[in-house]
Amino acid sequence: MSVRDEIREANQEFYERYSQIEDTDEFWEFIVKPLRQSIRVNTLKAPLEVVVERLSEDYKLEPIPWVREGFFINVDNLARVPEHSLGLVFGQEASSMIPPVVLDPKPGELVLDMAAAPGSKTGQIAQYMENEGCIIANDPKIDRANILIANLNRMGVLNTRVTTRDGAYFGRFENTFDRVLLDAPCSSVGMIRKSWKFLTGWRLRGVVKYMNIQKRLILAAYKALKPGGVLVYSTCTIDPLENEEVVDYLLRKTDARLDDIDLPVKTSEPVLEWEGRTYSEELRKTLRIHPNDNDTEAFFIAKIVKPGEGEA
Numbered sequence: 425m426s427v428r429d430e431i432r433e434a435n436q437e438f439y440e441r442y443s444q445i446e447d448t449d450e451f452w453e454f455i456v457k458p459l460r461q462s463i464r465v466n467t468l469k470a471p472l473e474v475v476v477e478r479l480s481e482d483y484k485l486e487p488i489p490w491v492r493e494g495f496f497i498n499v500d501n502l503a504r505v506p507e508h509s510l511g512l513v514f515g516q517e518a519s520s521m522i523p524p525v526v527l528d529p530k531p532g533e534l535v536l537d538m539a540a541a542p543g544s545k546t547g548q549i550a551q552y553m554e555n556e557g558c559i560i561a562n563d564p565k566i567d568r569a570n571i572l573i574a575n576l577n578r579m580g581v582l583n584t585r586v587t588t589r590d591g592a593y594f595g596r597f598e599n600t601f602d603r604v605l606l607d608a609p610c611s612s613v614g615m616i617r618k619s620w621k622f623l624t625g626w627r628l629r630g631v632v633k634y635m636n637i638q639k640r641l642i643l644a645a646y647k648a649l650k651p652g653g654v655l656v657y658s659t660c661t662i663d664p665l666e667n668e669e670v671v672d673y674l675l676r677k678t679d680a681r682l683d684d685i686d687l688p689v690k691t692s693e694p695v696l697e698w699e700g701r702t703y704s705e706e707l708r709k710t711l712r713i714h715p716n717d718n719d720t721e722a723f724f725i726a727k728i729v730k731p732g733e734g735e736a
């Protein structure tokens with residue numbers, strides 16, 4: 425049986441929906457193909473060159489083109505690698521390293537990571553901030569927030585306060601944060617490459633449920649952003665209702681604008697028409713990454729800016 429047939433048999437509704445977005449053999453193959461292991465070197469603990477040299481004695485490292493500290497690595501079980509236990513490296517999927525690169529936080533800034541657990545991106549943000557300034561890392565799921573705290577400790581992150589609110593709570597802190605990351609809860613189609621259960625468990629009603637949460641969160645995230653600040657919205661899924669629809673909703677409801685993202689990463693065409701809706705041409709500035717584009721998890725990333733004081 426072909427991969428395409430296996431997917432169709434596992435979840436017919438899933439197959440029919442996403443074959444409207446892309447229907448190549450390559451797309452279906454990479455939707456389920458196991459992921460390559462990748463790591464981010466944690467420069468809060470040691471210089472990049474030192475860690476790379478040390479790991480290169482035992483493993484083959486291949487640089488990830490869009491993140492200076494990111495590498496693919498030929499290791500079966502990262503948990504057994506001492507550099508991992510020491511917090512010198514963090515196991516992080518290659519495309520999931522893109523949102524903090526786009527956010528581009530600076531030392532001394534005030535940053536909100538609205539849906540932060542288990543903390544791979546919080547650690548990366550702290551790294552770019554050189555542990556200076558402050559990150560509010562929030563996740564309402566207590567068990568996940570505990571994992572977030574453990575990971576931040578292992579990575580030597582010192583500039584972060586962990587909170588456990590519904591992300592929408594932060595809307596009350598209007599015009600406060602220099603940068604906000606909303607790495608939103610989503611239907612996780614990208615995660616099928618980690619576990620088949622994300623395919624068999626996928627339902628359209630789940631997509632709609634997530635879309636409603638995402639719309640609530642993105643409005644609050646935008647409110648909490650300072651004029652002139654940057655909000656990055658990301659998901660690890662391919663559904664237009666959780667991606668283009670959510671960002672288009674923000675553009676219609678507020679004065680938000682999109683910025684271009686210039687990175688050496690292959691992308692797919694944004695979906696500008698879906699189920700009778702037409703989305704803004706501005707959405708061409710977002711990154712829609714399908715798993716076959718770069719052999720990574722699927723991802724969607726938008727760089728949103730709030731006009732500064734006096735800017736129309």
Ligand SMILES: C[S@@+](CC[C@H](N)C(=O)[O-])C[C@H]1O[C@@H](n2cnc3c(N)ncnc32)[C@H](O)[C@@H]1O
Binds near residue numbers: 539541545589
């Ligand atoms: C995609 S994961 C975040 C991954 C994380 N940013 C990282 O890179 O390690 C989405 C997170 O959103 C959290 N979440 C779910 N509902 C939420 C809400 N209403 N407000 C904020 N976060 C929420 C989930 O608990 C989950 O940890």
